[in-house]
Amino acid sequence: MMLEGNRLSIAFGGVRAVTDVTLRVERGELVGLIGPNGAGKTTLLRLLTGVLVPDAGSVAFEARDVTRTSIHRRAQMGFVLTHQIVRPFRDMSLLENVMVAAAANLTRRPWRALVAVEAQPARARARSLLERLGIADAADKPAHSVPLGYLKRMQVARALALGPRLLLLDEPLAGLNYSEATRLADLIVELNAGGITIVLVEHNLSEVTRIARRLVVLHNGAVLAEGAPREVMTRKDVRDAYLGNEPAVGAAHA
Amino acid sequence: MDYYLSVATFGALNVILALGLNLISGFCGQVSLGHAAFYGLGAYAAALCSVAGLPFPVAVVAGMLVAGIFGIVVGIAALRVREDFLAIVTMGVGFLFLGVVRKQQWLGAEMGIAKIPSPLDKWGYALLAIGAAVALVLLSLHVRRSWMGRAFGAVAQDEDAARSIGIDVAGYKIAAFFIGTAAAGLAGGIYAHMTQIIVPDAFNFIQSITILAMVVIGGIGSTLGVVAGAVLLTLMPEMFRFINDYKLLVYGTLLLAVMRFSPEGVAGLVRRLARTAQARGGRRPA
Ligand SMILES: Nc1ncnc2c1ncn2[C@@H]1O[C@H](COP(=O)(O)OP(=O)(O)OP(=O)(O)O)[C@@H](O)[C@H]1O
Ligand SMILES: [Mg+2]
Numbered sequence: 152m153m154l155e156g157n158r159l160s161i162a163f164g165g166v167r168a169v170t171d172v173t174l175r176v177e178r179g180e181l182v183g184l185i186g187p188n189g190a191g192k193t194t195l196l197r198l199l200t201g202v203l204v205p206d207a208g209s210v211a212f213e214a215r216d217v218t219r220t221s222i223h224r225r226a227q228m229g230f231v232l233t234h235q236i237v238r239p240f241r242d243m244s245l246l247e248n249v250m251v252a253a254a255a256n257l258t259r260r261p262w263r264a265l266v267a268v269e270a271q272p273a274r275a276r277a278r279s280l281l282e283r284l285g286i287a288d289a290a291d292k293p294a295h296s297v298p299l300g301y302l303k304r305m306q307v308a309r310a311l312a313l314g315p316r317l318l319l320l321d322e323p324l325a326g327l328n329y330s331e332a333t334r335l336a337d338l339i340v341e342l343n344a345g346g347i348t349i350v351l352v353e354h355n356l357s358e359v360t361r362i363a364r365r366l367v368v369l370h371n372g373a374v375l376a377e378g379a380p381r382e383v384m385t386r387k388d389v390r391d392a393y394l395g396n397e398p399a400v401g402a403a404h405a
Numbered sequence: 406m407d408y409y410l411s412v413a414t415f416g417a418l419n420v421i422l423a424l425g426l427n428l429i430s431g432f433c434g435q436v437s438l439g440h441a442a443f444y445g446l447g448a449y450a451a452a453l454c455s456v457a458g459l460p461f462p463v464a465v466v467a468g469m470l471v472a473g474i475f476g477i478v479v480g481i482a483a484l485r486v487r488e489d490f491l492a493i494v495t496m497g498v499g500f501l502f503l504g505v506v507r508k509q510q511w512l513g514a515e516m517g518i519a520k521i522p523s524p525l526d527k528w529g530y531a532l533l534a535i536g537a538a539v540a541l542v543l544l545s546l547h548v549r550r551s552w553m554g555r556a557f558g559a560v561a562q563d564e565d566a567a568r569s570i571g572i573d574v575a576g577y578k579i580a581a582f583f584i585g586t587a588a589a590g591l592a593g594g595i596y597a598h599m600t601q602i603i604v605p606d607a608f609n610f611i612q613s614i615t616i617l618a619m620v621v622i623g624g625i626g627s628t629l630g631v632v633a634g635a636v637l638l639t640l641m642p643e644m645f646r647f648i649n650d651y652k653l654l655v656y657g658t659l660l661l662a663v664m665r666f667s668p669e670g671v672a673g674l675v676r677r678l679a680r681t682a683q684a685r686g687g688r689r690p691a
Binding site: 200202221222223226227231232233234238239240241242243247250251252254255257258259260261262264265266267268270309310312313 | 547548550551552553555556558559562563565566567568569570571572573574576577579580
């Protein structure tokens with residue numbers, strides 16, 4: 152078992168964003184996590200990665216309880232999240248953004264980082280990741296100056312630079328045009344085939360159903376359905392959940 | 406000659422203070438409005454050591470460590486509060502320091518500590534201070550190039566993003582506070598022995614704002630800019646005596662003017678001028 156979110160719950164004031172959700176992901180899986188706007192997908196990912204501490208429930212990564220483990224420790228362990236709302240280091244170039252992650256072994260301890268100046272290996276690795284994501288043309292542009300689609304892919308590159316074993320992607324395809332989205336979706340499949348376990352939150356249903364082998368549908372903070380994409384998408388309750396939130400279907404997201 | 410030596414020594418001490426604060430605020434993005442308190446901690450700790458008969462180098466190192474350790478404590482407090490509130494907390498640290506030393510008899514209360522043994526002559530202190538300032542310039546330039554500097558940049562620009570790529574945000578903040586405040590402690594130790602008398606008011610809020618003004622006017626984040634800022638604000642009150650009486654007003658106005666018209670300070674101004682000059686040169690027919 153790669154990841155196990157066990158009976159997770161959290162409420163913000165009166166809003167019960169996630170209620171009693173259990174999510175199990177086997178090593179090597181590519182799971183699609185879908186649901187209408189406000190279903191609790193982002194909140195669930197945040198609970199899993201430690202950005203939020205659950206009111207109840209626990210999280211295990213590779214059979215170790217990490218419920219109280221800090222975000223950066225989880226990232227160092229190979230358990231990485233990319234944010235739905237892009238979080239670039241704004242004044243760094245795209246290349247530098249990815250470099251900082253590529254040097255994670257050097258920045259792990261501040262005093263070690265103080266005596267480490269060699270940047271070439273991190274730079275080379277960062278550049279090849281930008282190429283892989285198809286955004287090397289903007290490598291030297293400051294992050295605050297590039298379009299959203301570039302930042303979305305830079306975040307994936309930055310996450311990959313950490314050498315993750317488990318990657319949680321929150322709407323990586325948002326802000327990409329049709330061909331860019333297809334290309335990134337193909338890359339996600341390729342990464343998964345290369346051994347990275349992936350949980351993918353996406354509103355682009357045609358791409359998720361195409362690449363995910365299992366779907367989990369969240370609705371009102373609870374798991375509504377789960378199973379093979381084709382079966383799940385034809386279920387009446389799933390369709391109703393989406394229809395009840397009509398603007399959600401295919402809506403563009405940042 | 407003595408006069409110039411003492412101005413040079415104070416200039417060097419200001420460079421040390423400003424570069425220490427620049428490490429905390431410019432590199433790691435943490436506001437501090439109480440930097441003078443660490444200057445004072447270093448001065449008092451070193452003075453007490455020397456008065457107690459410990460050798461000068463031991464006293465100076467003790468001053469550094471005491472300031473650095475309190476810096477770590479403030480760094481830990483910095484983990485718990487939001488950015489805007491950190492300004493208040495660090496300002497509070499400054500007032501707390503003053504409040505405590507003013508009342509403690511064993512610290513001399515309002516009278517401060519006098520008759521601090523002085524092992525060096527004017528030249529000795531000038532060379533020591535300048536040597537320490539140069540060392541701090543080199544350290545700053547090195548940190549900027551090192552992975553510590555890049556990680557500081559990540560923490561300064563987006564803490565959450567930094568965490569999500571495995572950076573120990575807390576550890577880096579504490580490291581920045583330690584280095585920056587230990588530097589202030591070093592300046593304090595040298596200052597105490599040079600003047601042989603220290604009083605609480607030398608480390609008050611105006612002093613904290615003065616150090617901040619050096620950093621901001623020089624160009625926050627830029628090592629050489631901050632050195633320029635420190636030198637400038639050391640010389641200004643020497644040339645225009647009246648400034649001494651209106652420090653808070655003059656520096657406050659300068660601070661606001663820089664933030665309004667050249668947020669990157671002197672360093673940014675120089676960069677802009679260089680760029681314009683280059684552009685002009687480029688347009689001229691060959
Ligand atoms: N920090 C917060 N404070 C208060 N309410 C929150 C917070 N985060 C999320 N919520 C609420 O929790 C619910 C679930 O939000 P969440 O962002 O997890 O949904 P989502 O499925 O990711 O939606 P989307 O598809 O729009 O990204 C929403 O009602 C949202 O308003
Ligand atoms: Mg979301």
